[in-house]
Amino acid sequence: MSEAAPTSRPGARRINWGKRAGRVGLALLVLLIVAVTMAPVYFMVVLSVMEPSEFFRPDPAYFPTKFTTQWWERVLNSETLYPAFTKSLVVATVTTAIALVISVPGAYAISRMAPKVKYFLILSLFFTRMYPEIGIALPVAVFFLRMGLYESIIGLVFAHLILVLPICAWILVGAFETIPRDLEEAASVDGASRLRTLWRVVIPLAAPGISVAAIFTWLLSWDEVTYARFLTLLHPTLPIQLLDIIGRSGPTVVATWATIVTIPVVIVTYLMQRWLRADYLAGAVKG
Amino acid sequence: MTTAQLVRPYTPSRVSRAAAFVKRHGFEIVLITPLFVYVFGTTLVPVFASILLGFQNPPRGGGFPSLESYNLVIQDYQFVSAFINTLIITFTSVGLELILGLIVALVMTRTFRGRGVFRAIMLLPLGIPVVVAASNMRYIFLSSGYLNQALIDLNLISQPIDWLRYPLALFTVAISDMWKVTPLVMLILLAGLESIPSELYEAAQVDGAGVWQRFRRITLPLLKPAITSAVVIRGIDAFRIFAHPMGLGVGRTVPVLSTFGYYEYQRVYYTTSAATSTILLVMILVTVLLYIRIAGTEEITG
Structure with a gap:
């Protein structure tokens, strides 16, 4: 609405109208996209607190006026919630810890290599993501069945590491690349060994990037269903529990479970954004 | 010497x-x-x-080499259906994601009020777990769900449509996948769009090229590398689609290769499950290689 500057050129009025129509079109498009994006999440939250009479009728209410906590009470009192929640939490956390131990050193080494070698190594890591997960999950599941580790947390952590390591390492390579080598050289001039330099200088400086990688890894493990489906029968993770509920319960209960699966993700993503803003590096280079 | x-x-x-x-x-x-x-x-x-x-004897192996598992699988109606469904879902969802991702990315390159909020909302699906994304689609696509309700309110239909029934469910699964990953495609394409120098557009405008011509002659050709990587990344994932049909509750009625492989494993038919995953692997390899080949040659000739 800003370029309404008066002009004597003929035809200026028409161009202005075209622009205005374009703006209205853009606004409508933006609104439509926003509505489609938000609708499923909106209905999930609303359904979880909705009176049954508002949904179970020929015309379910878009904007319900009667609310209830009965679905939340039912799910929070469900015997299956806490074991599943704990399993997911432990698996995601242990997976993240081991993934960092394995991929921090590896990613650091990759980040210090010649660009061509670096590109090749990262690409070769990503090629492993091309394999169908069911082809990996099947032998792994059969192996763990034989070893008596079926449904164990160790088994699922082992499987989740297959999924998360390439992505975790890839984020970390990016994080380490932003740490200038001058700092390492300065440390080595001061007589520190390379391992000591990595531990005392590089890793602390890369802390924000490492946190982002950790949180991303945690989310991948928390969300994962293919390996978890192959490796669980009686003791599901939270997403698998949700899958089992879908066929058996009504939309309101499913929505409540779905909200519970999502809440930790929201918290963790919020934490990640705080880390993303932190910029320790600038200070280190200046000082 | x-x-x-x-x-x-x-x-x-x-x-x-x-x-x-x-x-x-x-x-x-x-x-x-x-x-x-x-x-x-x-x-x-x-x-x-x-x-x-x-390549071993069904159901649990031994007797290598044997083609018995492949024989069983190929004669299985469920497998053939899963094979076709996987192809249909992959092409539909990747196609929709590209078109929608490009539209949103183009919107994102414009400046307008509330652009920051729009960006944040657009990235929302990336933070939603896949199973949740799929199960959320159920409230919308159930025959008593919100989509039918909206269509009835708009007087577009008089009877509710069963979106979760085969073959319409193929479309529903593709939409579910699309909702979840269009933001990712959008980010890839946006990175591509931002790398196109604005001087090109200015020069074209001076030469009298219209909006469509600029899009057709500058944006699309220069966006090709980004489109290729989006198609390859998304294509690989879409072939392996598993959580969406499961989360929509149509894992049995709308089999895809991954879910078929899972159900075979579940009834302790390990070899047929393995054969399915090998077929899936070959499908992925062939498609990716073909696509890169075609996209590559077009670049040279065009």
Whole structure:
């Protein structure tokens, strides 16, 4: 609405109208996209607190006026919630810890290599993501069945590491690349060994990037269903529990479970954004 | 024998050159080894095990080599259906994601009020777990769900449509996938759009090129690398689609290759499950190679 500057050129009025129509079109498009994006999440939250009479009728209410906590009470009192929640939490956390131990050193080494070698190594890591997960999950599941580790947390952590390591390492390579080598050289001039330099200088400086990688890894493990489906029968993770509920319960209960699966993700993503803003590096280079 | 051949021991042999390399890069090699051993060990070994298992006698193996599992699978109506469904869902969802992702990315390059909020909302689906994304689609696509309700309110239909019934459910699964990953496609395409120099558009405008012409002659050709990587990344994932049909509750009625492989494993038919995953692997490889080939040659001729 800003370029309404008066002009004597003929035809200026028409161009202005075209622009205005374009703006209205853009606004409508933006609104439509926003509505489609938000609708499923909106209905999930609303359904979880909705009176049954508002949904179970020929015309379910878009904007319900009667609310209830009965679905939340039912799910929070469900015997299956806490074991599943704990399993997911432990698996995601242990997976993240081991993934960092394995991929921090590896990613650091990759980040210090010649660009061509670096590109090749990262690409070769990503090629492993091309394999169908069911082809990996099947032998792994059969192996763990034989070893008596079926449904164990160790088994699922082992499987989740297959999924998360390439992505975790890839984020970390990016994080380490932003740490200038001058700092390492300065440390080595001061007589520190390379391992000591990595531990005392590089890793602390890369802390924000490492946190982002950790949180991303945690989310991948928390969300994962293919390996978890192959490796669980009686003791599901939270997403698998949700899958089992879908066929058996009504939309309101499913929505409540779905909200519970999502809440930790929201918290963790919020934490990640705080880390993303932190910029320790600038200070280190200046000082 | 010449002297040149006699002094040969002085030139470093392959072994000693390798030793020198190890000595110089020993630290890096030690750091990198666990990562690569784990990643390759835990993918290549199981994949090979799966391929071998597929060529054994059903249901649980032994008697290598045998084509019995492939025979069983090919004659299974569910498998044939899963094969076709996977192809349809992949092409539909990747196609929709590209079109929508490009539209949103183009909107994102414009400046308008509330752009920051719009961006944040657009990235929302990336933070929603896949199973949740799929199960959320149920409230919308159930025959008593919100989509039918909206269509009835708009007087577009009079009777509710059963979106979760085959074959319409194929479309529903594709939409579910699309909702979840269009933001990712959008980010890839947006990065591509932002790398196109604005001088090109200005020059084209001076030469009198219209909006459509600029899009057709500048944006699309220069966006090709980004489109290719989006198609490859998304295509691979879409072929392996698993959580969406499961989360929509149509895992049994709308089989895809991954869910078919899972159900075969569940009824302890390991070899047919392995054969399915091998077929899926071949599908992915062939499609990716073909696509890169076609996209590559077009770039040269066009």
